Amino acid sequence: MEAISPFVAIRRDLHKIPELGFQEFKTQQYLLNYIRSLPQERLDVRTWKTGIFVKVKGTSPRKTIGYRADIDGLPIGEETDLPYRSEHEGQMHACGHDVHMSIALGVLAHFARNPIKDDLLFIFQPAEEGPGGAKPMLKSDIMREWRPDMIVALHIAPEYPVGTIATKEGLLFANTSELFIDLKGKGGHAAFPHLANDMVVAACTLVTQLQSIVARNVDPLDSAVITIGKITGGTVQNVIAERARLEGTIRTLSTAAMQAVKRRIEAIVRGVEVAYECEAAIDYGAMYHEVYNDPALTAEFIQFAATRSDMTVIRCKEAMTGEDFGYMLAEIPGFMFWLGVDSAYGLHHAKLAPNEAAIDRAIDFLISYVSWKGNME
Numbered sequence: 001m002e003a004i005s006p007f008v009a010i011r012r013d014l015h016k017i018p019e020l021g022f023q024e025f026k027t028q029q030y031l032l033n034y035i036r037s038l039p040q041e042r043l044d045v046r047t048w049k050t051g052i053f054v055k056v057k058g059t060s061p062r063k064t065i066g067y068r069a070d071i072d073g074l075p076i077g078e079e080t081d082l083p084y085r086s087e088h089e090g091q092m093h094a095c096g097h098d099v100h101m102s103i104a105l106g107v108l109a110h111f112a113r114n115p116i117k118d119d120l121l122f123i124f125q126p127a128e129e130g131p132g133g134a135k136p137m138l139k140s141d142i143m144r145e146w147r148p149d150m151i152v153a154l155h156i157a158p159e160y161p162v163g164t165i166a167t168k169e170g171l172l173f174a175n176t177s178e179l180f181i182d183l184k185g186k187g188g189h190a191a192f193p194h195l196a197n198d199m200v201v202a203a204c205t206l207v208t209q210l211q212s213i214v215a216r217n218v219d220p221l222d223s224a225v226i227t228i229g230k231i232t233g234g235t236v237q238n239v240i241a242e243r244a245r246l247e248g249t250i251r252t253l254s255t256a257a258m259q260a261v262k263r264r265i266e267a268i269v270r271g272v273e274v275a276y277e278c279e280a281a282i283d284y285g286a287m288y289h290e291v292y293n294d295p296a297l298t299a300e301f302i303q304f305a306a307t308r309s310d311m312t313v314i315r316c317k318e319a320m321t322g323e324d325f326g327y328m329l330a331e332i333p334g335f336m337f338w339l340g341v342d343s344a345y346g347l348h349h350a351k352l353a354p355n356e357a358a359i360d361r362a363i364d365f366l367i368s369y370v371s372w373k374g375n376m377e
């Protein structure tokens, strides 16, 4: 039996119990059990819905350093053959939030036993994948009382090797908007299409027409993504579909670009309504602020990381991923960085399998950074 670190063991426990946004009940209980096993002298623990705030009191605090880990899973059926694969049918930690939590607990455990001058605030946040926990947590009374002076978070990066961190000053992640489009036509017998109004055909037209926005309406030197991740319509092969539904997400690099893309989406949907003589309704769902790293703190972090022989730090490009941590960074200076986990399969893939060697290396690295930042004069 391989000897594994306690935080790899924790990651594996959490990997078994992925839960969707604001349903992280087992996860929260697991986290609380561990947090309550730590020395409590310097801890103040409060829950917020399925999230948790943990204040670690410093010895002579001048500021508060915040650290956030997201805790929710995704509605994906796991396809790894890991012995600790998900025990929740159709749900998986396919975005590394289990790794995020185990790293946060490792750093918390250290500072619960080895306080620094400054206060720390650990935030275990629900519902990052949707509908978004960061914004309501940011507006909570607890956050108002314990608001940190800076805040940090990481996200696993399957494409980078273990021992690599990647980030950049300024814009790191896109802004996002979910996109739901419902179409209503007229059902009927498959053999008499002229007596019905087929919404499967209308939906398929819409999927391809929406892509013309990125190809023809967005400045080629800018970026945008419109992904339709799910399409449903109809009930059975020989009945013409009266209804169809498209579920997707929009990514852009600025508020102006998001507004322009939505204007085009609305024009194209209206056009499909006319062309197919149907009814269409658009809902934008959860929308996330872009992730904007504080230039000064990020440059300082990169400089610190460059002094560490056990980590390689690179300045990366922006990514079209979304992260509601962007709401926290819009109000509190800080940064997010990618953590290399060297997985053949990427984020949101059913076979994602992060290299667990990244966990303890990240814990050691973050302990050194927070100790440096939290003790500096």
Ligand SMILES: CC(=O)N[C@@H](CCC[C@H](N)C(=O)O)C(=O)O
Residues within 6 Å of the ligand: 095, 128, 129, 130, 155, 176, 177, 178, 248, 249, 250, 286, 288, 320, 321, 322, 323, 324, 347
């Ligand atoms: C890091 C990551 O994968 N984040 C998610 C955020 C999803 C936001 C929202 N539910 C949406 O789908 O737009 C991502 O998909 O980038």
